[in-house]
Amino acid sequence: MLISMNWISDFVDLRGLDLEALIHRFTLSTAEVEEVFRMGENLRDVVAGKILTVENHPDSEKLHLLTVDGGDRVYGVVCGAPNVREGMIVPFVKEGGMVGGEEIGCAKIAGVESHGMCCSEKELGVSDDHSGLWELPEDTPVGKDMTELYDIKDVVFEVDNKSLTNRPDLWGHYGVAREFAALTGRPLRPLETVELSQFDGLDSVPVEVEDKQLCFRYSCLKVRNIKKKVSPVNMRIRLFYCGSRAINLLADLTNYLMLEMGQPMHAFDCAKVDSIEVKRFSEPFEFQTLDGAKRAVDQNTLMICSKGRPVAVAGVMGGLESEIEDDTDSLLLESASFDAVSVRRASTRLGLRTDASMRYEKTLDPEMTVPAIARFLKLLLEIDPQAQVISKLTDVYVKRYPQVTLRFDKPYVDRYTGIEISDEQVLSTLRSLGFGAQYDGKEFRVEVPSWRATKDVTIKADIIEEITRIYGYDNFAVSTTLSPLYPRKRSAANKSDNFAKDILVERYGLNEVHSYIWFDAKKCRELGVEIEPNVKLLSPQSPDHETLRTNMGPTLLSFVQENRSFGADFGIFEIGRVCEGLKEDGECRERKVLGIALYSRVQGEKELYYRLLNMVRTLGREIKRTELTLSNREPVHAWQHPRNTAEISCGEEKLGWLCTLHPAVLSKLDRKAAVVCAQLDMDAFADVSALDLEYREPSRFPGIDIDLSFVLPGGKRYGDLTPAWEGLSIELLNSVTLIDAFQLGENRSLTLRFAFSSKEKTLSKEEVQPVVDEIVKALETQGVSLRI
Amino acid sequence: MKEKMESLRQRFSKEVENAKNSEAVEKLRVAYLGKKGEVTELLKGLKEVSGDQKKELGQHINQLKRQVEEHLAQKLSQITAMEEQALIDSAEQYDVTLPTAIQSGSYHPVTIIQRQLEEIFASMGFVVEDFKEIVTDYECFEAVNIPKDHPARDMQDTYYLDNGQLLKTHTSAAQNHILRKYGAPCRAIFPGRCFRNEATDASHETTFFQMEGIMVDRNISISNLIYFMKTMLSEVFERDVKVRLRPGFFPFVEPGFELDINCLICGGEGCSTCHHSGWVELCPCGMIHPNVLKEGGIDPEKYTGFAFGLGLTRLVMMKYGVKDIRDLNSGNLKALSQFRHE
Numbered sequence A: 001m002l003i004s005m006n007w008i009s010d011f012v013d014l015r016g017l018d019l020e021a022l023i024h025r026f027t028l029s030t031a032e033v034e035e036v037f038r039m040g041e042n043l044r045d046v047v048a049g050k051i052l053t054v055e056n057h058p059d060s061e062k063l064h065l066l067t068v069d070g071g072d073r074v075y076g077v078v079c080g081a082p083n084v085r086e087g088m089i090v091p092f093v094k095e096g097g098m099v100g101g102e103e104i105g106c107a108k109i110a111g112v113e114s115h116g117m118c119c120s121e122k123e124l125g126v127s128d129d130h131s132g133l134w135e136l137p138e139d140t141p142v143g144k145d146m147t148e149l150y151d152i153k154d155v156v157f158e159v160d161n162k163s164l165t166n167r168p169d170l171w172g173h174y175g176v177a178r179e180f181a182a183l184t185g186r187p188l189r190p191l192e193t194v195e196l197s198q199f200d201g202l203d204s205v206p207v208e209v210e211d212k213q214l215c216f217r218y219s220c221l222k223v224r225n226i227k228k229k230v231s232p233v234n235m236r237i238r239l240f241y242c243g244s245r246a247i248n249l250l251a252d253l254t255n256y257l258m259l260e261m262g263q264p265m266h267a268f269d270c271a272k273v274d275s276i277e278v279k280r281f282s283e284p285f286e287f288q289t290l291d292g293a294k295r296a297v298d299q300n301t302l303m304i305c306s307k308g309r310p311v312a313v314a315g316v317m318g319g320l321e322s323e324i325e326d327d328t329d330s331l332l333l334e335s336a337s338f339d340a341v342s343v344r345r346a347s348t349r350l351g352l353r354t355d356a357s358m359r360y361e362k363t364l365d366p367e368m369t370v371p372a373i374a375r376f377l378k379l380l381l382e383i384d385p386q387a388q389v390i391s392k393l394t395d396v397y398v399k400r401y402p403q404v405t406l407r408f409d410k411p412y413v414d415r416y417t418g419i420e421i422s423d424e425q426v427l428s429t430l431r432s433l434g435f436g437a438q439y440d441g442k443e444f445r446v447e448v449p450s451w452r453a454t455k456d457v458t459i460k461a462d463i464i465e466e467i468t469r470i471y472g473y474d475n476f477a478v479s480t481t482l483s484p485l486y487p488r489k490r491s492a493a494n495k496s497d498n499f500a501k502d503i504l505v506e507r508y509g510l511n512e513v514h515s516y517i518w519f520d521a522k523k524c525r526e527l528g529v530e531i532e533p534n535v536k537l538l539s540p541q542s543p544d545h546e547t548l549r550t551n552m553g554p555t556l557l558s559f560v561q562e563n564r565s566f567g568a569d570f571g572i573f574e575i576g577r578v579c580e581g582l583k584e585d586g587e588c589r590e591r592k593v594l595g596i597a598l599y600s601r602v603q604g605e606k607e608l609y610y611r612l613l614n615m616v617r618t619l620g621r622e623i624k625r626t627e628l629t630l631s632n633r634e635p636v637h638a639w640q641h642p643r644n645t646a647e648i649s650c651g652e653e654k655l656g657w658l659c660t661l662h663p664a665v666l667s668k669l670d671r672k673a674a675v676v677c678a679q680l681d682m683d684a685f686a687d688v689s690a691l692d693l694e695y696r697e698p699s700r701f702p703g704i705d706i707d708l709s710f711v712l713p714g715g716k717r718y719g720d721l722t723p724a725w726e727g728l729s730i731e732l733l734n735s736v737t738l739i740d741a742f743q744l745g746e747n748r749s750l751t752l753r754f755a756f757s758s759k760e761k762t763l764s765k766e767e768v769q770p771v772v773d774e775i776v777k778a779l780e781t782q783g784v785s786l787r788i
Numbered sequence B: 001m002k003e004k005m006e007s008l009r010q011r012f013s014k015e016v017e018n019a020k021n022s023e024a025v026e027k028l029r030v031a032y033l034g035k036k037g038e039v040t041e042l043l044k045g046l047k048e049v050s051g052d053q054k055k056e057l058g059q060h061i062n063q064l065k066r067q068v069e070e071h072l073a074q075k076l077s078q079i080t081a082m083e084e085q086a087l088i089d090s091a092e093q094y095d096v097t098l099p100t101a102i103q104s105g106s107y108h109p110v111t112i113i114q115r116q117l118e119e120i121f122a123s124m125g126f127v128v129e130d131f132k133e134i135v136t137d138y139e140c141f142e143a144v145n146i147p148k149d150h151p152a153r154d155m156q157d158t159y160y161l162d163n164g165q166l167l168k169t170h171t172s173a174a175q176n177h178i179l180r181k182y183g184a185p186c187r188a189i190f191p192g193r194c195f196r197n198e199a200t201d202a203s204h205e206t207t208f209f210q211m212e213g214i215m216v217d218r219n220i221s222i223s224n225l226i227y228f229m230k231t232m233l234s235e236v237f238e239r240d241v242k243v244r245l246r247p248g249f250f251p252f253v254e255p256g257f258e259l260d261i262n263c264l265i266c267g268g269e270g271c272s273t274c275h276h277s278g279w280v281e282l283c284p285c286g287m288i289h290p291n292v293l294k295e296g297g298i299d300p301e302k303y304t305g306f307a308f309g310l311g312l313t314r315l316v317m318m319k320y321g322v323k324d325i326r327d328l329n330s331g332n333l334k335a336l337s338q339f340r341h342e
Helices: A005-009 A019-029 A173-184 A233-241 A249-261 A340-350 A355-360 A366-383 A410-417 A423-432 A460-471 A492-507 A521-527 A553-562 A605-624 A663-669 A682-687 A765-780 B002-018 B022-033 B038-048 B051-090 B109-123 B171-182 B222-237 B290-295 B312-320 B325-329
Strands: A002-004 A033-039 A044-056 A064-069 A074-079 A089-099 A107-109 A112-114 A116-118 A154-159 A207-209 A215-224 A265-269 A276-280 A285-288 A294-297 A302-306 A309-313 A331-338 A394-397 A405-409 A436-439 A443-447 A569-582 A588-600 A629-632 A640-650 A653-661 A674-681 A704-712 A733-744 A747-756 B186-195 B207-217 B243-247 B253-262 B279-288 B304-311
Touching: A002 A005, A002 A173, A002 A233, A005 A154, A005 A173, A019 A033, A019 A154, A019 A173, A019 A460, A019 B243, A044 A116, A064 A116, A074 A089, A074 A112, A074 A116, A154 A233, A173 A249, A173 A423, A207 A215, A207 A394, A215 A276, A215 A366, A233 A249, A249 A265, A249 A355, A249 A366, A265 A309, A265 A366, A276 A331, A285 A309, A294 A309, A302 A340, A331 A340, A331 A366, A340 A355, A366 A394, A405 A410, A405 A460, A410 A423, A410 A460, A410 B222, A423 A436, A423 A443, A423 A460, A460 B253, A492 A569, A492 A588, A492 A605, A492 A682, A521 A553, A521 A663, A553 A569, A553 A588, A553 A663, A553 A674, A588 A605, A588 A682, A605 A629, A605 A640, A605 A653, A605 A674, A605 A682, A640 A674, A653 A663, A653 A682, A674 A682, A704 A733, A704 A765, A747 A765, B002 B022, B002 B038, B002 B051, B022 B038, B022 B051, B038 B051, B109 B186, B109 B207, B109 B222, B109 B312, B171 B186, B171 B207, B171 B290, B171 B304, B207 B222, B207 B312, B207 B325, B222 B243, B222 B253, B222 B279, B222 B304, B222 B312, B253 B304, B279 B290, B304 B312, B312 B325
Parallel strands: A207 A276
Antiparallel strands: A002 A154, A033 A154, A044 A064, A044 A089, A064 A074, A089 A116, A107 A112, A215 A331, A215 A394, A265 A331, A276 A302, A285 A294, A302 A309, A405 A443, A436 A443, A569 A588, A588 A674, A629 A640, A640 A653, A653 A674, A704 A747, A733 A747, B186 B207, B207 B304, B243 B253, B253 B279, B279 B304
16 A cells, blocks of 8 residues: 555644654554655656747647746747647746656757757656646746645655555554654644534435445435536645546545545445445346446345445445446445455455455444545535535444453563553553553553454453554563473474484485475376375365375375486485375374385396385384384285385384385386385384383303305295294394395395304304204205205 | 534524515524424534533523524514515505595485574474374464454465365464463474465475474563574574564464564665565564463463464575575475585
């Protein structure tokens, strides 16, 4: 919203103050100022000039040669304006002067010297009218500087509308002026109005508010015999500076009032609308708004009607049919208050956000409707004293907001703010903002003014804001708290997440990535990965992003594919969320998972698979000192390899999976590379209780290592062998390590190192031989023979 | 006997002189001092000598033996030194300037900044909490004083799900859970992913990180809020940061503020980054709204508190000069592999 400081100065005397510094304080205490414009700064030596003579240019049909009286002397000027005429008084830039930031020198135009320039309104920056020269009134003193004749000089600033969301009172200049009054400690002048009770003897306007839910107040008045059509220049300049376009006197006055008081008003042509009903229709219908568009209006939309005929969308826009036209000389003036949500919804449905609807959305003060009419009348009668009021003020007040009174004591203010502020300062600040404030030595009693009471100020904490923002946050002494400190443990989840990241990055050289919680259907199609049915977004940015991901695999696989040019061998991981369908209560089964994917054109799939297996086991050992169990399972997802998908678990708890890719997917991803992938449920993993570290006294005696090679028939796995020694519970056996593994035709050879040691003595080969024999025997019953 | 010893001594001297390597020295040792060595044999021969002669001769032979031993040891150390020198001289000198290819991993920059903030706050007694990404309408809005039809809901373009839940639009969605979990007093930060249903461009993302913090106790004031914000931001940016508060409207705080820091690019002089104002808007904050405390089971008459929401993703972009926010969720390792712990 644009605010004119000239306008503000109607209500607060700001003389002697640095306006820009004041506007800066407004940012810090009230709302964010986005930009400050200095209007009329780029004019110099622009005066009211009288065109004395007009002759045709010898070489041009459009141009004329003028002599212009600039007050000091007569200038010869070449002018191309179509409305140029002898005797006209126009803004005139003397030679050497400046307009629109451009210096006007002596220039030859089509061969003739020109010593100045006659201007349009647009050239002076006071409107966008460039149809011809700005014709000034006949009695304008020739030679007088334009900036002295009219309020062309002004400081205008733009406030971020978003920062006014919760301040319905700041949607007009008068409310903003109140802030400046409070910030400067200067008084706020009352609005000059007409006493409306003088019309009480007249007939009322027939008004019926049928919809008492959505219409809070409807005030109106009829006026006739309005002869003036054009608004005064200074009024038009203000409107233009504040982003409005002058149309005709009545339309301009409603806009002016809205910008001044924040109260939207509507002027109906009294010849077409002389009674009012406020209601909703039971059926949808078509309605043509002021802007000429035909709009479908549904039954939820509150309408202003006259004799059953809709004439305006309440709070949004009037109808074309009852528009004020050039020959309109009587009006029915509406000043009303509507339900904020209803206006917002209507405006959204119609796709029509107007200055009026923007204000109504903020929950305007219904107390404002009548003063706005009184002010409108005051301005109208000043401009057009012949205008005649022909009805009494008709005011249907359906919903009044209750008076909000707040009570609090001084310690409340002290502990909430942490500053030293006197009782008097609290009182004077609140009073300057229009609050009724009393202090009885114990308790403050604050009456919230109606313009702040619709939703903005309802509780004591709101008063704290009023006090502190005017006090100025820059003036706060800052201090730390006196709160006691307590030890705070890091959660198991936080520990495992961070530890897992460290292991993967620092030990295995993986790269952490972030992605999205939904499947990317386009990328899945490229990989031949089917999107599994799951919870969907109601309105995604793209239909390709509508389904929440059930697992992290496809995300990581497409990242792998996109990173093939990054390197021949890399790994990525993410700790993120997936949604595994719905729980019984209908909410999403959201899981925090760790996804890992490795890619290599250097290593084969088998090596890569074992590398990933090692990583997963390391996570279990390092973070939980626990051996994770991996067992071959049917694939969970169609893109996983049917034979090489394994389940990760710990005890009964399923923690995730580890897999290679289905050949169909791998061939689309990269025919020449190996890719493996794993997912670990970090929520479940965090819940796995970490085993305590058990310290074992080291043996003081050398142990003995026995290496044995076994031949495993096809299908036998290492895991089938372990019971042979685990079942024997051999005290001397310290560890078993895999030394070598290779394929022997159909069979596999595994070389294992059995490390024996004793705490009492040095072991000899003879002493461990019986144990070795026992292991070999146990393995032989499994069909595993010693390779000699 | 004496002549025999003398010639032996001379022969030995010549042979030692000629020994070229440690093997030759060893051969000599065996030849003279070994079990059947010449000096050993001389000693053995003493058995046949008798009386005074024996004693004198014995002394001579032992003296000879010592001389041989010393001579051999001396020669051996000489030769070893030469051999070591030869090894050193012939050794290859390795190229220390050769590039070494090690595979180093990387952390996502959000992780790096998040850890940094967690450390700062943990040191000030804050607990680090985590929360769901898929939340209920109650958690995201109603519990933090944004009832239905509140205009604030329009400001947040929400991703609603077909089961009635939604993707959290702000980390404040965790406030109620945390207030209920800890009660008062309470100091907590909760970083997390947030979602906004809006078109993406270089500075807008649907999916980004925030970090929210709350502190609730008996006498928490606006003055304390400013202190903590300033301290935290000075730690983050590793310099004394100037902050200023402006009124800002957020339904879950009262009063609510926009916190600006002086522009780090120009130092507050005014530049294109700060739109020539010298200030950059950084984080919304405020005193926790009494309704939010009440909804969290805390008596607002007894306790006050502050809350702030930091844009983690924005901090990352400011700190590292990332110009396009979309790089962060791109999975592009050419961008992401550059981020290491500091």
